[in-house]
Amino acid sequence: MKKITLNIIAILGLITLGFSQEKYPYQNEKSPTEDRVSDLLSRMSLEEKVRQMDMYKGEYFKNDEDFSKAKTAKRLGDLGIGAIHDIYPRSAKMINELQKNVIKSNRWEIPALIMCEMLHGYLDEGSTAFPMNIGLGATWDTKLLKKVGSVIGTEARAHGVHFGLGPNLDLGREPRWGRVAETFGEDIYLVGELGVAMIQGMQGDDLTSDRSIIAEPKHFAVHGVPEAGGNSSPVLIGERAAREDFLPSFEKAFKKGGALGTMCAYSELDGIPCAANHWLLTDVLRDEWGFKGIVVSDLGAVKYIQTTHHVAGSPKESIEQAVSAGVDMQFYDFSNEFWQKSIIELVNEGKLSMEDIDRAAGGVLRLKFLLGLFENPYTDKNLIKERFHSLENQAVALEAGRKSIVLLKNQNNTLPLDKNLKTIAVIGPNANASRLGGYSVKNKVATTVFEGIKQVVGDKANVVYEEGVSLIVKGQIIPSEFLFTPDESSNGLKGEYFNDRNVEGEPVLTRIDNELEFDWPWSPGNGVNDDDFSIRWTGFIKSEKSFDGWLGLSSDDGIRMWVDDQLVIDNWTKGSTNMVTTPKKIEAGKKYKVRIEMWEGGWGARAHLRWNLEKVNFQPAIDLAKKADVAVVVLGESRELVEENRDVATLDLHGMQQELIEAIQQTGTPVVCVLLNGRPLSVNWINENIPAVLEAWFPGEAGGKAVADVLFGDYNPGGRLPISFPKSVGQLPIYYNQKPSAIHRYVSESENPLYTFGDGLSYTTFKYSNLALSTTEISIDGSVKVSVDVKNTGNYDGDEVVQLYINDVTSSVTTPRKTLKGFERVFIKKGETKHIEFVLTPEELALWNRDMKRVVEPGEFYVMVGGNSRDVLNAKFVVVK
Numbered sequence: 001m002k003k004i005t006l007n008i009i010a011i012l013g014l015i016t017l018g019f020s021q022e023k024y025p026y027q028n029e030k031s032p033t034e035d036r037v038s039d040l041l042s043r044m045s046l047e048e049k050v051r052q053m054d055m056y057k058g059e060y061f062k063n064d065e066d067f068s069k070a071k072t073a074k075r076l077g078d079l080g081i082g083a084i085h086d087i088y089p090r091s092a093k094m095i096n097e098l099q100k101n102v103i104k105s106n107r108w109e110i111p112a113l114i115m116c117e118m119l120h121g122y123l124d125e126g127s128t129a130f131p132m133n134i135g136l137g138a139t140w141d142t143k144l145l146k147k148v149g150s151v152i153g154t155e156a157r158a159h160g161v162h163f164g165l166g167p168n169l170d171l172g173r174e175p176r177w178g179r180v181a182e183t184f185g186e187d188i189y190l191v192g193e194l195g196v197a198m199i200q201g202m203q204g205d206d207l208t209s210d211r212s213i214i215a216e217p218k219h220f221a222v223h224g225v226p227e228a229g230g231n232s233s234p235v236l237i238g239e240r241a242a243r244e245d246f247l248p249s250f251e252k253a254f255k256k257g258g259a260l261g262t263m264c265a266y267s268e269l270d271g272i273p274c275a276a277n278h279w280l281l282t283d284v285l286r287d288e289w290g291f292k293g294i295v296v297s298d299l300g301a302v303k304y305i306q307t308t309h310h311v312a313g314s315p316k317e318s319i320e321q322a323v324s325a326g327v328d329m330q331f332y333d334f335s336n337e338f339w340q341k342s343i344i345e346l347v348n349e350g351k352l353s354m355e356d357i358d359r360a361a362g363g364v365l366r367l368k369f370l371l372g373l374f375e376n377p378y379t380d381k382n383l384i385k386e387r388f389h390s391l392e393n394q395a396v397a398l399e400a401g402r403k404s405i406v407l408l409k410n411q412n413n414t415l416p417l418d419k420n421l422k423t424i425a426v427i428g429p430n431a432n433a434s435r436l437g438g439y440s441v442k443n444k445v446a447t448t449v450f451e452g453i454k455q456v457v458g459d460k461a462n463v464v465y466e467e468g469v470s471l472i473v474k475g476q477i478i479p480s481e482f483l484f485t486p487d488e489s490s491n492g493l494k495g496e497y498f499n500d501r502n503v504e505g506e507p508v509l510t511r512i513d514n515e516l517e518f519d520w521p522w523s524p525g526n527g528v529n530d531d532d533f534s535i536r537w538t539g540f541i542k543s544e545k546s547f548d549g550w551l552g553l554s555s556d557d558g559i560r561m562w563v564d565d566q567l568v569i570d571n572w573t574k575g576s577t578n579m580v581t582t583p584k585k586i587e588a589g590k591k592y593k594v595r596i597e598m599w600e601g602g603w604g605a606r607a608h609l610r611w612n613l614e615k616v617n618f619q620p621a622i623d624l625a626k627k628a629d630v631a632v633v634v635l636g637e638s639r640e641l642v643e644e645n646r647d648v649a650t651l652d653l654h655g656m657q658q659e660l661i662e663a664i665q666q667t668g669t670p671v672v673c674v675l676l677n678g679r680p681l682s683v684n685w686i687n688e689n690i691p692a693v694l695e696a697w698f699p700g701e702a703g704g705k706a707v708a709d710v711l712f713g714d715y716n717p718g719g720r721l722p723i724s725f726p727k728s729v730g731q732l733p734i735y736y737n738q739k740p741s742a743i744h745r746y747v748s749e750s751e752n753p754l755y756t757f758g759d760g761l762s763y764t765t766f767k768y769s770n771l772a773l774s775t776t777e778i779s780i781d782g783s784v785k786v787s788v789d790v791k792n793t794g795n796y797d798g799d800e801v802v803q804l805y806i807n808d809v810t811s812s813v814t815t816p817r818k819t820l821k822g823f824e825r826v827f828i829k830k831g832e833t834k835h836i837e838f839v840l841t842p843e844e845l846a847l848w849n850r851d852m853k854r855v856v857e858p859g860e861f862y863v864m865v866g867g868n869s870r871d872v873l874n875a876k877f878v879v880v881k
Contacts, residue, residue, distance in 0.1 A: 049361035058087025067097040080106030088124035095160035111377040118164040119439040132437030135404035135697030137184030137722030142197040149201020158383035176229025178646035181678025185722025192249035199257035208372030216261030260293030266301035275301040281326025294363040328360035401706030406719040414692035416713030425628035429471035437698035438643035452704030468621035475610035480514040493539040516609035552581035554608040636677035680725040718799025720760035737816035764794030771873040
């Protein structure tokens with residue numbers, strides 16, 4: 001009896017001890033976040049801290065869409081994990097099992113940060129797909145952008161995702177650059193205001209909410225004006241230009257928007273790679289702006305410090321420069337093992353300090369505390385079903401699509417079209433194609449313009465379609481039956497794969513490739529690197545019929561081809577996503593010896609071998625147009641022409657699109673042109689010869705319906721250009737607020753753009769009156785209220801975008817003649833007048849003076865208000881000391 005009693009007492013004592021045992025301070029959710037971070041860091045080993053500084057690929061933790069405990073165990077160990085990217089959970093079960101495994105495997109029970117792409121929609125299948133960012137910029141609508149951000153955050157967090165790579169706050173002043181489509185436009189004020197609104201929508205009011213995620217504005221910084229429009233090319237501007245024209249959008253994002261992540265650019269700024277730029281990542285970002293989030297390198301940015309910029313002598317030195325400058329986490333630059341091993345060695349060698357490590361690891365931990373992941377690391381199993389691509393979210397996508405459309409020309413009120421037309425021909429390479437743009441929702445198929453028109457007109461008209469011509473004339477895939485290995489024993493070409501860029505040494509993989517029609521996001525085969533590989537294909541081509549045409553290659557990195565031992569295509573320095581062709585007269589039954597070589601340097605690869613057995617034929621489209629009452633010709637671009645690493649040397653319509661619309665116009669049938677594209681295009685002929693032109697960008701999942709609503713008057717277009725359209729690349733740069741000394745004097749080109757920033761028409765008209773200032777004199781720390789009345793004087797209800805510009809008349813450093821400092825998109829019924837007010841504060845009036853200090857200088861300021869940047873009312877006030 002005594003023994004039993006003692007055992008009971010002992011058990012009760014252990015239970016009491018367990019319940020009364022004090023938690024570690026970092027586990028107390030009521031403690032201040034900074035105290036929790038400090039406490040946890042004080043307990044962690046160097047190896048555990050460095051693990052928090054690393055990003056892992058999602059494929060390491062799952063088989064298909066299921067969590068893999070075996071694969072996870074190989075990667076995880078007992079040190080925890082910082083972040084996982086590219087995992088895109090399809091179920092709460094999978095991501096919750098992964099989080100549970102991560103938490104249980106490390107002694108401090110630290111959860112993983114789940115990161116995913118979400119530039120204009122959470123990237124995984126089934127998500128709501130919004131217009132490409134340049135289209136969102138054309139909405140000039142901060143309330144809408146906040147709703148868009150909220151949808152993105154809600155859909156991502158429902159899947160257990162915590163961190164979104166976006167929005168893009170680069171300034172789009174170089175339209176040749178393929179990533180201009182990711183920007184909100186060319187003006188820093190517009191970009192900043194729209195960016196803040198999206199960030200506030202993504203992050204919500206409480207990061208612990210199951211509707212909120214952390215936003216990661218990118219690319220920090222000054223990434224949008226690369227030399228000659230080449231992605232990752234140098235940006236050669238000084239500190240003042242950076243501070244005045246490029247950094248303010250990011251400063252707003254962090255200070256006003258509260259963004260807690262940023263991605264540093266892989267380019268260089270004024271001779272220093274951004275990923276190794278202490279001034280940028282520490283002096284400005286952290287010390288001046290007080291940033292408490294994390295800096296993630298853009299993919300390859302740390303590696304490029306050595307391999308592209310050549311300012312480091314080794315990968316390890318690149319890591320040293322990046323971390324000491326302010327980079328907190330790599331993005332697949334190196335293997336996880338090499339990254340972590342190198343950082344630990346650098347600390348032990350005294351080349352990185354523990355302050356560097358605590359800053360980086362502490363930043364990651366801080367986000368996990370702020371997200372509430374230590375208390376609630378899991379997602380509810382019902383959230384995906386309840387919130388994913390809901391009807392409400394789809395309505396926001398349609399609203400965004402409508403509001404992004406800009407009416408560029410409407411001669412003789414050609415638009416809106418009559419729904420009672422008998423036959424409507426919808427023609428062009430983008431007429432019945434889903435064009436969502438880069439970084440778009442996986443496998444999403446948008447409503448096309450052809451489908452949208454059929455929805456809107458119903459049975460009232462006969463709506464018919466012809467492509468006319470392919471967007472990119474690619475020829476045809478050469479089938480395996482016409483390809484032969486060098487020994488002619490098999491169909492296909494012999495492929496030899498090398499883990500270098502130079503097609504040297506012994507191949508790590510040799511196989512027969514039936515056709516050359518490859519698009520690889522990562523490694524092309526077992527044992528081959530994800531990046532920095534090369535391939536040689538050899539064999540013969542033999543056709544069963546003769547033709548006089550071409551052979552062609554396409555690759556986003558270097559590629560070249562020999563035919564019968566003669567080099568006929570040489571794009572070895574840099575490839576082309578378009579088809580590079582060589583004329584070739586093919587004789588039936590004759591063997592042609594071929595050797596093709598390519599190299600890949602980073603971020604996906606492609607290799608296409610084609611020929612042109614079939615010729616382009618406009619006649620079916622011409623015949624269709626002749627029988628129609630109107631021809632809606634839909635032209636533009638696709639992701640193959642405007643995306644990351646899709647830079648161009650001309651802004652003309654690609655391929656044979658110009659010839660197509662000219663042929664349709666010559667039929668005499670009235671023509672409307674719709675553009676679906678991601679960059680400004682030099683559509684001079686169309687502007688001169690086609691009576692109605694709509695710029696619809698890549699308008700999102702409901703884009704075809706949005707375009708049709710505008711074409712037939714169910715929606716009055718109110719979008720305004722967020723970027724100027726040059727007449728030719730020779731005018732570049734031609735953004736609207738260039739300095740007064742930027743005078744375009746050309747022998748044979750106009751000094752004016754084709755369409756200017758802020759332009760856009762409506763089916764109604766607006767009259768501005770009663771521009772007034774609250775005062776005509778303010779102090780250097782004062783403010784002035786600007787008001788104006790806007791009346792809808794036309795026959796349609798519609799949106800007007802009221803734009804406010806200022807001019808600092810005389811200043812110590814040069815300033816533009818006009819620069820945007822306020823805007824509001826407002827709906828006004830016909831006959832109605834709206835009273836609009838703005839407030840100009842020192843933030844809008846300040847400049848960086850000759851001493852590199854941000855000040856408001858005394859002097860005259862002009863205020864200009866109107867529906868564009870030219871037709872404005874003017875007023876004046878004075879700033880005094």
